[in-house]
Amino acid sequence: MHRLTIHELHKKLKGKEVTAQEATEALLKRIKEVDPKIKAYLTVTEKEAIAGAQEADRRIADGKISPLTGIPLAIKDNMCTQGIQTTCASKILEGFIPPYDATVVKRLKDEGGVLLGKANMDEFAMGSSTENSRFTVTRNPWNLETIPGGSSGGSAAAVAADACIAALGSDTGGSIRQPAACCGVVGMKPTYGRISRYGLVAFGSSLDQIGPITKDVEDCAILLNAIAGHDPLDSTSINLPIPDYSKALIKDVKGWTLGVPKEFFVEGMDPQVEEEVGAAIRVLEGLGATVKEIALPHTGYAVATYYIICTAEASSNLARYDGVKYGFRAPESKELMEMYQETRSEGFGPEVKRRIMLGTYVLSSGYYDAYYRKASQVRTLIKEDFEKAFDQCDVIITPTAPTPAFRLGEKMEDPLQMYLSDIFTISVNLAGVPALSIPCGFSNEGLPIGLQIIGKHLEEERIIQAAYTFEQNTDHHTKRPKLS
Ligand code: GLN
16 A cells, blocks of 8 residues: 555545555554665654544545545655654754644645654755754665665655655755655655745745655645645745646647756766666657757856855854754753853754854855855846746756765765755756656666756646656656665
């Protein structure tokens, strides 16, 4: 049962072949079997899951079934869950029990979705390997010696290992798409503002976006249907009607123009990634699409721009963790300043401290114009690059990440190398446009490779259509890790 997708399990629940409780119990059993190896979860909410499943079964008995009723899901541990510890994989939030649900969590529960637990991540979503978690290192189900990607590595590994049916992640610079690519699953970062961030612990508020991580494109559309839409509790959420994303599950790209940015196919990219992405583009061409080389001329500035903007926003967002309001407080301090200092020194890990320091620096008086203001200007140029590109094509196709999953520990001593893992995903967040990663092949070592499909603002439907067409004409999504 754990192998099923959302739409497959939904059919069985609807046809009364299984109950939500049976499905949830099967998933909890699967977690017990595989999670000691992959460590995707920080908290497994067994009791709540069973109670949620029983409630779903009552609804089903009353004939009130919707696509997520009774579906067991995992949630990244930076989304608030009422009554359930939410840590962002940080010691500073250890013991923090939110008094409310994030809007996305509430929407899933309103549909009868079942919460299996909270997924591991890089501390405060800062990282590309999930190794920055202060609690545990998640492993890639395809090869336990490699990283699952990050920062939503727990969510992606849980989906790939069938330790949940689907999951939610968050993406500030690639944190849904890059782990989805590393773990061979589908991950989408919707348009900035399409999904409410209310109850998502803020990292880079102008970049952060929640999105689905799923086993196939159909599930991606189903989850998106449930979580997208305006929320008065998030002032950046877009007040526009939401289409039915399932209607975009169409196998057709005939006459479409695929933009392929020349700046994304540069030296230093893993040749196997280049090969598989090239093959994927040829599949779409074979289905009637035309390929056009496009230019995104400011791509080379994206990583630097991102690391100014996201650290600036993070330094401000993380100022609230002072030992007074949330979770952890250093126990020994004698006076207030000492308490702040010791709480923050012990509570935050090295990468988070690095970002707070960088962010404080780029915002400081005398440097603000040179760094933050300049970065904001470059961000506008990057956004305009995309606008111009979309005058010439329907979707943009790139690799999701420059390499398949790397080995655990390989990049921990070199933050710059780690930052480059997101070189193809970061500009999408700066521009605020939607993008999805879909499996498009495997390396010689059997590690998944991801294809990124980028769309215009609010054109998630086109992305879904292109991804679905590719998926239904290939068999990458049917492969599962052996986990032996
Ligand atoms: N890896 C990038 C970073 O470390 C992106 C993280 C994310 O998207 N949350 O900031």
